[in-house]
Amino acid sequence: MFRQSFNRGWTAGSAATSFASAVAGEGDQEVLLPHDSVRDLARGASVSEGAHTGYFPGGYFHYSKRFDVPETYRGKSVFLEFEGVYRDAVVYINEEFVAQRPNGYSRFHVQCDPYLRYGQPNSIRVEARAHLDSRWYSGAGIHRDTHLIVADPVHIALDGVRVTTPQVDDELAVVVVAVTVVNEERFTRTMRVSTTIAGADGTTVAEGTAPVTLLPGTSATARLRLHVPRPALWDVDSPNLYLARTTLSDGDSDEAVDEEHTAFGIRTLQLDPARGLRINGRSVKLRGACIHHDSGLLGAAAIARAEERRIEILKAAGFNAVRSSHNPLSVAALDACDRLGMLVLDEAFDVWTKPKQPFDYALAFPEWWERDVESMVTKDFNHPSVIMYSIGNEIFEVGSPVGSTWGRRLADKVRELDGTRFVTNAVNGLVAVPDELPSLVVGSTEGPTDINSLISALGEKINEFSASQLVSERTEESHAVLDVSGINYGDARYVPDAIAFPNRLVLGTETFPGHIDELWRLVTENSHVLGDFTWTGWDYLGEAGVGRTDYLDDGPKEEMYGGVHDVFPALTAGCADIDITGHRRPMSYYRETVFGLREQPYTVVHRPQFHGRAMFQTPWSWADAVASWSWDVEAGSPVTIDVYSSADEVELLLDGAPLERVPVGGHKACIARFESAYRPGELTAVAYRAGVESGRCVLRSAGADLRLAVASDRPEIRADDKDLAYVSVELRDDEGNPAGHRDRQVRVEVTGPGVLAGLGTGRTHTEERFDADACTTFDGRAMAVVRPTGPGAIHIRVRAEGCPEATATVHAVDH
Secondary structure, three states, X not given: OEEEEOOOOEEEEEOOOOOOOOOOOOOOEEEOOOOOOOOOOOOOOOOOOHXXXXXXXOEEEEEEEEEEEOHHHOOOEEEEEEOOEEOOEEEEEOOEEEEEXXXXXXXXXXXXXXXXXXXXXXXXXXXXXXXXXXXXXXXXXXXXXXXXXEEOOEEEEEEEEEEEEEEEOOOEEEEEEEEEEEEOOOOOEEEEEEEEEEOOOOOEEEEEEEEEEEOOOOEEEEXXXXXXXXXXXXXXXXXXXXXXXXXXXXOOOOOEEEEEEEEXXXXXXXXXXXXXXXXXXXXXXXXXXXXXXXXXXXXXXXXXXXXXXXXXXXXXXXXXXXXXXXXXXXXXXXXXXXXXXXXXXXXXXXXXXXXXXXXXXXXOHHHHHHHHHHHHHHHHOOOOOEEEEEEEXXXXXXXXXXXXXXXXXXXXXXXXXXXXXXXXXXXXXXXXXXXXXXXXXXXXXXXXXXXXXXXXXXXXXHHXXXXXXXXXXXXXXXXXXXXXXXXXXXXXXXXXXXXXXXXXXXXXEEEOHHHHHHHHHHHHHOOOEEEEEEOOOEOOEOOOOOOOEEEEOOOOOOOEOOEOOOOOOEOEOOOOOEOOOOOEOHHHHHHHHHOOOOOOOEXXXXXXXXXOOEEEEOOOOOOOEEOOOXXXXXXXXXXXXXXXXXXXXXXXXXXXEXXXXXXXXXXXXXXXXXEXXXXXXXXXXXXXXXXXXXXXXXXXXXXXXXXXXXXXXXXXXXXXXOOOEEEEEEEEOOOOOEOOOOXXXXXXXXXXXXXXXXXXXXXXXXXXXXXXXXXXXXXXXXXXXXXXXXXXXXXXXXXXXXXXXXXXEEEEEOO
């Protein structure tokens, strides 16, 4: 089977129907997929999508491409694979309708044969729409990879190799390779299926073969039961992978007609209330991050390196699991999770039959849900990182008997397709009883109706209500159809559920970030609680300002989205451990400390220019603090300092002189809080355990000089459509100390075989664009994303007022 990227050669632009415009393609631009048509549109406070999408508008877009179909393709099976088109995709070949797909995140295949013109150029056009259909930034267009697939009439089916490991121990693993073969010819064929399994070093560790006879127009599955001695197991600490090379040969001539390579891992999964989740017999607690699908500065474009880098950074920050919120994860992200050892909870839907937005997927769900579940499970089947499927998020229907039948239908469908993994559903007790919500918040039927506003208004009451008898009764059947009960913002259920439902396993599928100290105690002390997934691990576009901090000078302001006032030009949610550039925010280091993964203390300073001012924060907010001792305030100004530590005490020193020594946990678990005065110099936090120093953290004030520090995450990248270079830009003094208090506009120029694909910062409120060549640093930092256009040296030049010019070079090479 011939398979190649179909990402190059496209143009994209705003679409119009033939009745609306007789000029097709006017104003289109050349694009390299994956691509997002919304990212570069103008944002505005008055756009109908509002804060949900970060004030980006929707639209109607088309993608077009001309491609040659050689005469040699006649008689073959030709497919196009789309890994994701947002949304309501319609595909035309040579202006003839071929296929549609309402779901914007489902992978689908198009068989092209009936529409192709052999020996001459062909055209393809893909339409996509986005409008009031998402509760977060969705982007629009062909935002995931595409492939052209050409096969002989007798071939291995698309996604036709499935690997399972039904028996595993230290001495031997049974590996079953099920290979589905398709015969599109008009006569019976007997073929031979052969598979060899290779370890990480390429050595063959097992092999097998079997004949398979196919009648015309049928398919059949050959199952090879292979045995791998002394298997190297896959887990989060040792993500060992094997490669199955499957060959389809003519049964008479032994000539190979098709071949597939399938990466997989050998591991076992077990669940019970006494030992929780076990992987390869070892109990594992899930240190989870919810993540949305967008790539920050790239919009919704799921370029493979962006997906991989996100998983790398999340794992380095202490997470061992991600939940794809609230749609199936991309293939590129799954590949990265397999390689890096990140567990995956892959989620199918945010809505079933009842909408959350006027034109969302609920309109298509009754007709398309089975095909979309099949798409998700088929995509995930061979990925060892995937341990659980979620059939929904905060679904209204889970609180009614009829609604629970939908849950049973979905769960059973998943099990029918894949009986090797577990099924959950992220249940929010508030959403399950929507008829009770208005009175809970304001005591009447008036008040905020957006779910984020409701949760924000309820605050701690959400926990009490989620554990109520009313919610227990309404959701019991919906929980009963699951292997694991996912609970959003309802940790008060964890302990009582162990008594009321002794066979129930619980997972915190969505939780407030600032509660991790108490949440993690509940996870570690209760065997039936499998883990915690914070909202969120990685910041995202849309749901703008949900995790913000507002400083209130003039008393109460008008009530708006999730809090206090109109949040335009808010761009991101602002509630994550890691910002959209990949920079770890203070919450990330606090979480790492609570997890017990960090020995060294970490010091952050609450912005002294706001000291003593009244604040508004949402339940998703964290301290507005920065790891910096460089501030534009007068010496002697009051300042609050937090040191994150798991030690007993922390002592604070300024230029070596002791300031104060306080116990850890007086303010909050794993935090030592100091009230002090700002004076430039060297601030040192020394942690003590049992009276003995266990670590220290140093912050130094920046000098008067200022320079740009420019560096690529890697000196060499692949010259293809899947790789990127992430080039950090930081303001520092001559000694390398960060100068985050002296933000500047930086201008970035890229020369050589590469383009500036995105430029921006982690600032949550901004009107700056990602497609510009200049931006203003935030806390002294900015990030440039460079995409290669061919092999060679790519030069990045950065300039800023008052700083010497700085450069970096990245080499793009063919592989």
